[in-house]
Amino acid sequence: MAKFLIPLLMLIFMQGCSSAPPPHKGNKDIMTIQAQAEQAYRRAMLDQAESLYLEVLNSVPNYAPAWFRLGNIYTRTGRQEAAIAAYQRCLELEPNNQKAWYNMSLVRLKQSTQLLQEASGRGDQKSAVHQQIEALLSELTQLQSATRGS
Structure with a gap:
């Protein structure tokens, strides 16, 4: 304080x-x-x-x-x-202020993950873009899990 x-x-x-x-x-x-x-x-x-x-x-x-x-x-x-x-x-x-930069980046990661989750349920599930969405979503989900543990 x-x-x-x-x-x-x-x-x-x-x-x-x-x-x-x-x-x-x-x-x-x-x-x-x-x-x-x-x-x-x-x-x-x-x-x-x-x-x-x-x-x-x-x-x-x-x-x-x-x-x-x-x-x-x-x-x-x-x-x-x-x-x-x-x-x-x-x-x-x-x-x-590194804490503010870090915290803001975590919020942006969460927003990106939510956006990719929305995109994942739309469009052609067999397209190359859908596979890229799924891969990026997986990576972001793992990254967020790692930051929660630290």
Whole structure:
């Protein structure tokens, strides 16, 4: 949790130095909300964590760790497009965040697998393209199984 508070404090301080309007809540309130969001996230209370992270982002919109957590929440709740958008926002703010790159790639792998599963049931089942779809689907399925085990 401490690794999230230092960047949050820096963002709050920088926001106070800019000409932008002040945050909706006081700095202490934002830090409290961030801590509550983190606690809810760790307890897998994802609806509550999502609401709290969104509240933090309402006051500190460039807080990359909250975008990262939202990406994780959206991934875990099956909202893949929202997860991609949250990870992309995180990466705009922190381009070297390897966890965000990795997590976004896992979501894209899952999307690709779902697309290939849909394609597998369509068209000529004996065509060369169908065989390619099946082979790629098999490889992606194995890859996803390997990433779950690590």
